[in-house]
Amino acid sequence: METKIFLENFERKKKAIGLIHKVYLAQLKNSRKYTASTKTKSEVRGGGRKPWRQKGTGNARAGSSRSPLWVGGGVIFGPKPRVVNKKINKKERRLAILSALYLKKQQFTLIEEKFLDEFKEIKTKGMTDFLKKLDIQSTSKTLIILTKPNSMIWLASRNLKNIEVTLATCLNIKQLLKANNIILSNIGLELINTTYGKSYT
Numbered sequence: 001m002e003t004k005i006f007l008e009n010f011e012r013k014k015k016a017i018g019l020i021h022k023v024y025l026a027q028l029k030n031s032r033k034y035t036a037s038t039k040t041k042s043e044v045r046g047g048g049r050k051p052w053r054q055k056g057t058g059n060a061r062a063g064s065s066r067s068p069l070w071v072g073g074g075v076i077f078g079p080k081p082r083v084v085n086k087k088i089n090k091k092e093r094r095l096a097i098l099s100a101l102y103l104k105k106q107q108f109t110l111i112e113e114k115f116l117d118e119f120k121e122i123k124t125k126g127m128t129d130f131l132k133k134l135d136i137q138s139t140s141k142t143l144i145i146l147t148k149p150n151s152m153i154w155l156a157s158r159n160l161k162n163i164e165v166t167l168a169t170c171l172n173i174k175q176l177l178k179a180n181n182i183i184l185s186n187i188g189l190e191l192i193n194t195t196y197g198k199s200y201t
Contacts, residue, residue: 153165
C-alpha cells in the first residue's frame with residue numbers, strides 16, 4: 001500500500017515538473033527578441049542598371065550588381081525581425097505556478113502583512129536591514145511577493161540586483177524558479193490561492 005502511494009506521488013511530481021518545464025520554456029521563447037535583420041536583393045541600394053550587355057563580353061550573365069552572388073549584394077534567406085508567440089493554456093500556466101510554489105515551500109518566509117505596510121524608508125540600507133531581521137543575505141536570490149503595489153519597497157530594493165519585487169497576481173515561473181528565498185504574508189498566500197487555484201478547488 002505504501003509503495004503504491006509513493007509511486008502515485010512520484011508520478012504526480014513528475015507530471016508537475018514536466019508542466020513547469022513546458023511553461024518555463026514557453027516564457028523564455030516569448031521573451032526573446034528576434035531583431036537581427038538583413039537586406040534582400042530588392043532592398044540593397046543601387047544596382048538598377050545592367051552591369052554589361054547580355055552577350056558578347058565573355059562574362060557570365062548579370063542583371064544587377066546587387067545580386068547575392070556579388071560582393072555588396074543582397075543576402076539570400078537572411079534573418080528578418082519577427083515575433084514568436086508560443087501559446088500556453090491559462091489553466092496550465094496557473095497549475096504550473098501553483099506547482100512551482102509547492103516545490104519551493106521550503107524557501108518560504110512568512111511574515112505579517114503589517115511589516116510590509118510599515119516599510120516607509122526609500123533606502124537600500126533599510127531593505128538590507130529588513131532582510132537581516134529575517135536572516136536572509138542580500139546576496140541571495142530573493143523574491144518579495146506583495147499583495148498590493150508598494151513603491152517604497154520597490155525603490156528601496158532596485159539597487160540590489162538579487163532582490164526582485166512582484167505582486168501576488170503577477171507571478172511568473174522564471175521568478176519562482178530562480179528565487180532561493182520567497183518572502184510573502186499569509187494574506188499574500190491566500191491571494192495566490194484564490195488567483196491561481198480557483199479553477200482547481
